[in-house]
Amino acid sequence: MKIEKEQILVENQQQTTFHNESFDFLGSSLDKRGVDVEEVVQRLADFQVAIPSWALGAGGTRFGRFSFYGEPATLEQKIDDVGVLHALTGTAGAISLHIPWDIPEDYKAIRERAASHGLIFDAVNSNTFQDQKDAKESYRYGSLSNRNEAVREQAIQHNLDVIKIGEKLGSKSLTVWLADGSNFPGQDNFQTALLNTEDSLKKIYAGLPEDWKLFIEYKPYEPNFYSTVIQDWGTSFLLANACGEKAYTLVDLGHHLPNTNIEQIVSTLMVKGKLGGFHFNDSKYGDDDSTTGSVKPYALFLIFNELVYGMQHNPQNPYPAWMIDASHNIKDPLEDLIQSLEAIQEAYAKALLVDQEQLKVAQQQNDVVQCQEILQNAYRTDVRPLLERARLQMGSALHPLMTYRSLQVRDNLIKERGRHTVATGL
Ligand code: PSV
Numbered sequence: 001m002k003i004e005k006e007q008i009l010v011e012n013q014q015q016t017t018f019h020n021e022s023f024d025f026l027g028s029s030l031d032k033r034g035v036d037v038e039e040v041v042q043r044l045a046d047f048q049v050a051i052p053s054w055a056l057g058a059g060g061t062r063f064g065r066f067s068f069y070g071e072p073a074t075l076e077q078k079i080d081d082v083g084v085l086h087a088l089t090g091t092a093g094a095i096s097l098h099i100p101w102d103i104p105e106d107y108k109a110i111r112e113r114a115a116s117h118g119l120i121f122d123a124v125n126s127n128t129f130q131d132q133k134d135a136k137e138s139y140r141y142g143s144l145s146n147r148n149e150a151v152r153e154q155a156i157q158h159n160l161d162v163i164k165i166g167e168k169l170g171s172k173s174l175t176v177w178l179a180d181g182s183n184f185p186g187q188d189n190f191q192t193a194l195l196n197t198e199d200s201l202k203k204i205y206a207g208l209p210e211d212w213k214l215f216i217e218y219k220p221y222e223p224n225f226y227s228t229v230i231q232d233w234g235t236s237f238l239l240a241n242a243c244g245e246k247a248y249t250l251v252d253l254g255h256h257l258p259n260t261n262i263e264q265i266v267s268t269l270m271v272k273g274k275l276g277g278f279h280f281n282d283s284k285y286g287d288d289d290s291t292t293g294s295v296k297p298y299a300l301f302l303i304f305n306e307l308v309y310g311m312q313h314n315p316q317n318p319y320p321a322w323m324i325d326a327s328h329n330i331k332d333p334l335e336d337l338i339q340s341l342e343a344i345q346e347a348y349a350k351a352l353l354v355d356q357e358q359l360k361v362a363q364q365q366n367d368v369v370q371c372q373e374i375l376q377n378a379y380r381t382d383v384r385p386l387l388e389r390a391r392l393q394m395g396s397a398l399h400p401l402m403t404y405r406s407l408q409v410r411d412n413l414i415k416e417r418g419r420h421t422v423a424t425g426l
């Protein structure tokens with residue numbers, strides 16, 4: 001299914017008057033606050049978030065999986081789904097593939113299909129957390145960290161193969177998330193596991209094309225429940241440093257223990273020029289895969305405040321690769337992704353409204369109360385008309401979710417694909 005620009009225009013027409021009124025009202029009050037409204041709208045229009053190929057079907061847990069009807073069964077259909085998201089939101093201009101779940105058969109056709117939706121290929125993701133059919137070695141006891149050299153070699157080779165696939169699609173980065181760790185005290189020698197991992201990552205890094213980046217993701221637990229080799233940003237950071245200047249840390253919001261100060265991690269990594277990628281989601285306890293902004297929207301805003309500050313003050317840090325990384329167990333995955341994209345844009349817009357000059361003055365005067373006022377003044381602003389204006393300028397939907405429903409996208413997908421299709425992924 002492809003949504004045509006005209007369909008969106010028709011939907012938008014019914015809502016334009018209300019949008020104009022609310023935009024003008026907000027615009028004039030932001031003007032008085034000294035905000036360059038047009039610039040904020042432009043930044044929102046420029047902000048693109050990759051959608052992972054594994055997020056378009058229903059995700060499951062080890063207790064079961066409830067499939068969602070009309071799921072994309074092929075890579076082509078996954079690309080079409082991201083195309084739907086991009087047409088509606090103007091924000092989902094990239095797709096991130098997980099290998100081997102999504103190996104293209106015909107590269108030219110896949111590239112053309114993505115281009116027809118205005119999509120590019122973002123980071124490619126390797127998978128050494130599952131055994132593949134016909135694989136010689138098993139990852140049961142780890143991959144890049146494994147004490148058996150043959151297993152490590154297989155895992156390294158897989159990553160090098162993923163780079164080759166990414167090159168054919170125009171990707172420019174490889175994301176490595178390592179499930180390696182141990183389930184029981186005494187099972188692993190921590191030092192050996194870390195050193196093996198460092199050695200393996202260096203070998204992958206050596207195969208990285210000149211203009212590519214390596215993103216090293218971290219996660220405290222799951223699937224291992226006693227220890228994880230790359231458990232936190234510090235471990236990722238030291239491994240990235242050991243690899244070289246094209247290696248970076250990747251922050252996934254769900255990969256922190258409760259109450260971790262993620263905004264501070266972001267700030268530390270950016271000042272050191274090592275924040276390469278960012279995965280959005282939300283959680284109450286652990287890696288819960290909840291819709292971005294659904295549980296802790298203020299924390300998301302504080303994180304964006306540091307991201308915006310870093311993007312403005314840290315030229316040593318590359319522009320981060322943004323991606324949503326959530327598993328949709330109950331909701332329609334496309335509706336869930338639309339909600340996430342909206343929450344990301346909202347947090348970004350609010351962070352752009354923070355008066356950094358005033359904040360600096362208040363900090364210098366140790367006016368703690370005023371510091372909080374400045375942040376919360378930005379946070380309490382209803383920025384939705386700014387998001388709407390950015391979408392309007394891009395020819396996207398004023399209200400993506402409403403339009404998704406009124407165009408009956410899911411019903412159409414079910415008609416096209418049938419009810420009982422299953423997307424590859426977790
Ligand atoms: C791990 O939980 C993770 O966040 C990594 O980014 C993986 O690539 C992704 O989920 C899918 O398994």
Ligand code: MN
Pocket residue numbers: 177217252279325
């Ligand atoms: Mn992730």
